[in-house]
Amino acid sequence: MFDVLNLYAESQPSVNPVISIITPTWNTKPAWFSDLAISILEQRFLDWEWCIVDDCSSDVRFKEILNELRNLPNVKVEELTFPQGISRVTNRALELASGEFVCFVDHDDVLARDALLRCVQALLNQHDAVYTDSDKIDELLNDSEPFFKPGWSPEFFRGVMFVGHLLAVRRDLALTVGGFDPGFDGVQDFEFFLRYSEATNRIAHIPEVLYHWRAVHGSVAAAIDAKGDLGKLQQQAVRAQLQRLHLQAGAERGDYPHRVKIVPFRRSTEPRVSVIIPTKDSPDILRKCLHNLFARTTYSNFEVLCVDNDTSDPIALEELRNAPVQHILMPGKFNFSAANNMARPFASGDYLVFMNNDVEVVTPDWIEQMLYHAEQDEVGAVGALLLYANQTIQHAGVILGCRGIADHVSRGAPADSDGYAGSVSCAREVSAVTAACMMMKRDLFDEVLGFDEHFFTAYQDVDLCMKIRAKGKRIIYTPSARLIHHESLSRGTYYDMVDHFLLLDTWQTEFAAGDPYYNPNFDLAGCNYELSKPASLVVSA
Amino acid sequence: MVAVPFNKESFEAVRDARYRAADYRELLAGARFFRDGRGPDVLHAWTPRELVSNFCAGLRERYDYSLFVHLEDNEPHLLSCALGMPWEHIASMSEAELDRLIPSHLSHPRKSYDLLSRACGVSVIIDRLRELVPPGIPTLELWPSADQNLFKRLPSTEAARRSLGIPVNSTAIAYTGNVHEANAQEVRSIYLAVAVLNREGHPATLLRTGRDFKQFLGPDERWARKHSIELGQIPRSEVPSILSVADVLVQPGVTGRFNDYRFPSKLPEFLSAGKPTIVPAANIGLQMVHGTHAYILPSANALAIAQAVRTITSDPALSKRLAAGARQFFEERLSWDRSVRKLSEFYGSKCSDRPCETLQEQSTVPDLLALARSTAR
Secondary structure, three states, X not given: OHHHHHHHHHHOOOOOOOEEEEEEEOOOOHHHHHHHHHHHHOXXXXXXXXXXXXXXXXXXXXXXXXXXXXXXXXXXXEEOOOOOOHHHHHHHHHHHOOOOXXXXXXXXXXXXXXXXXXXXXXXXXXXXXXXEEEEEEXXXXXXXXXXXXXXXXXXXXXXXXXXXXXXXXXXXXXXXXXXXXXXXXXXXHHHHHHHHHHHOXXXXXXXXXXXXXXXXXXXXXXXXXXXXXXXXXXXXXXXXXXXXXXXXXXXXXXXXXXXXXXXXXOOOOOOOEEEEEEEOOOHHHHHHHHHHHHHHOOOOOEEEEEEEOOOOOHHHHHHHHHOOOEEEEOOOOOOHHHHHHHHHHHOOOOEEEEXXXXXXEOOOOHHHHHHHHHOOOOEEEEEEEEEOOOOEEEEOOEEEOXXXXXXXXXXXXXXOOOOHHHOOOOOEEEOEOOOOEEEEEHHHHHHOOOOOOOOOOOOHHHHHHHHHHHOOOEEEEEEEEEEEEOOOOOOXXXXXXXXXXXXXXXXXXXXXXXXXXXOOOEOOOOOOOOEOOOOOOOOOO | OEEEOOOHHHHHHOOOOOOOEEEHHHHHOOOOOOOOOOOOOEEEEEOOXXXXXXHHHHHHOOOOOEEEEEEXXXXXXXXXXXXXXXXXXXXXXXXXXHHHHOOOOOOOHHHHHHHHHOOOEEEEOOHHHHHHOOOOOOEEEOOOOOOXXXXXXXXXXXXXXHHHOOXXXXXXXXXXXXXXXXXHHHHHHHHHHHXXXXXXXXXXXXXXXXXXXXXXXXXXXHHHHOOEEEEEOOOHHHHHHHHHOOOEEEOOEEOOOOHHHOOOOOHHHHHHOOOOEEEEOOHHHHHOOEOOOEEEEOEEOHHHHHHHHHHHHOOHHHHHHHHHHHHHHHHHHOOHHHHHHHHHHHHHHHHOOOOOOOOOOOOOOOOHHHHHHHOOO
């Protein structure tokens, strides 16, 4: 501690703090607290104050440290007279704080040297909240397990507590939303940010490891179930948010620890859904597609429109004529965009589903699952979990820049995998989804002028999703709608270079900015959440 | 006198040059600038990049000159792109970190600003670059031009088109220039526009001169090259004749931190040819009248270019108006004589306004974050 005090004397933090560091404490190990203190004093950004509220520690040595810190300017220390739990302690620290912004730092963790600087830069750049990437440190400050997070994804956040540390927010807004709820101690920061994010969507993500989370025995960082069943609290928190937002779904335990599955309620209304399937010959594929669609789908209010591009195979023609579908002729050279656009005037549904003819339904309630997302105002399109016949992943979302263009992430992974931090097992925001199975509102399709017919063969679905995103809507991938996609069985292996470059050219600004939902620390060549280069794991302490 | 870092021999390719060429090394070693043995009265530094900046500092130890600096790019943006780091990160780095990271062909964020602060004046190739100049430093917008003796409006003949191999029913689009890292994506937009036009039933051919210093059309270029006539490197004197057979000329590009702060060097040549010209609504495009001087696109990407070509070629009156307007703009607004006069007056008026500063004087280093925000799109 002597070293810490000397360091404080040298660092000379500002008298006008811009950001208040909030740290609840309780019987903190002195060595770890020193590590934290040093990391704060070594911050490159100087306009901070440190608000420490202690929840009745009994450790004499630690209390001595608090007494020494109490006398320092820019450090506020308060010791509660009776134990109140982490939420109340944090709220008291919020009240003590005077900075325009606050950030939450646990008593045994460590900040990277530029943590405050980066956060303040982001907050001053018209954001109301910012969170960073993090990693784990052991007792000796050895680092490991970097956690590279996506850009702000409200749907994903309901399934996965990914925001974590370091989180910095506006103090006044934090108080407005009611601070931390003691009823959720254990997941209090997650529950807090669920409410905070309902008040604003100006949330930034800094893709740098700026927070080091102490992983020692008894901590959640070390063992996910170290603090009892946080899963139940997590589900309750999500359930409460769903109710506040009037979303017709419940929250249940997911298939993996600390994952929440959103389960849509049984529907009382069934808006009409039009399933549009471009097709040509391929009788076996077409038969399987239509048979599964009608036999397995539990949703009742849907119609199927098949856009027939010069089918000549008699069995396929028989299928088209006998199946309960609208048979639309599209003679001439095949253009996927034009085929789907051609079907639009014949579609009576409020929602459109674009489907390839080499897709087979697996989960019977696939329409209900996709509709739950598609009918939300902020959602522009919904994609499904598509599998190869061998039960590995064919599609779980599209990443911009993947393999130099845009391609499916986690391709080839087992169907029931969790994915990177729940990216497969939980619904989440993505930049695009494949039109092999895509649902969207009919009115929005009209508003964005449908598929762009300049794309003849490929990438028109990515282009459509980019147009939808340009309208401020989100694209959602849901693993709860599961279908088989034999991929390109009917189209073969032709690759259209004009379509390839057309996508890159039309959306060059967006491609240059990178996919907001795929951390830039990940490799784009493999597109499987592997690191692109060794992450910076040096602990600045 | 023109001083270059190295390769002064390359100036031998410039005919009728009215200046001598020397390299930094020999001038810093004391080689004579001029016959009278005196050093320069005016030193005009072409960009504040490290290599140039260091040369200015070295020369300052020998000579007392009036410093002018020329800006022709968004230097902070170029640095950010080259380092792969947001400007906010660069601005917050220590001197030691910056000295380690900044290569000599780019601008050091603080030292370049310091150089600009010491200047008697700063010339900018496009108005937007004034945002990068320290307050209180006089500025002059200085547009380039094309050699008016060489770049004249020439008649287009069927024989000339046939001799180049342009199909009789094809819209000819010309792009005369090399492809390198900075413009590869933009030139690809032209190839892509031509490919889109062809596959959608509008015959079009790209006439292309220059060399490719970067692969930019993918591993299999046939999708693009099948619609182009590649003439390679040609003598500069033949460029006007290539431009003359084109139906449309295209300056591609989208607005943003790069294009908003530059002056595409091909544009004066294109405009001089008196052909309908497609430009983005950036840099000089903002000074032109859409439908008169040029066909101005909010974003000159491939699809927009293709649509513009369709519009222009289907409307003879528009095509004629754009052709005349391009030449008019060139004659009225792009003149080396005018630029030279303006620069000469600028030197004369500003040299006496500010005394020369020495290296020991410290200038005020700016809030680089504020500087970055001011150049944000």
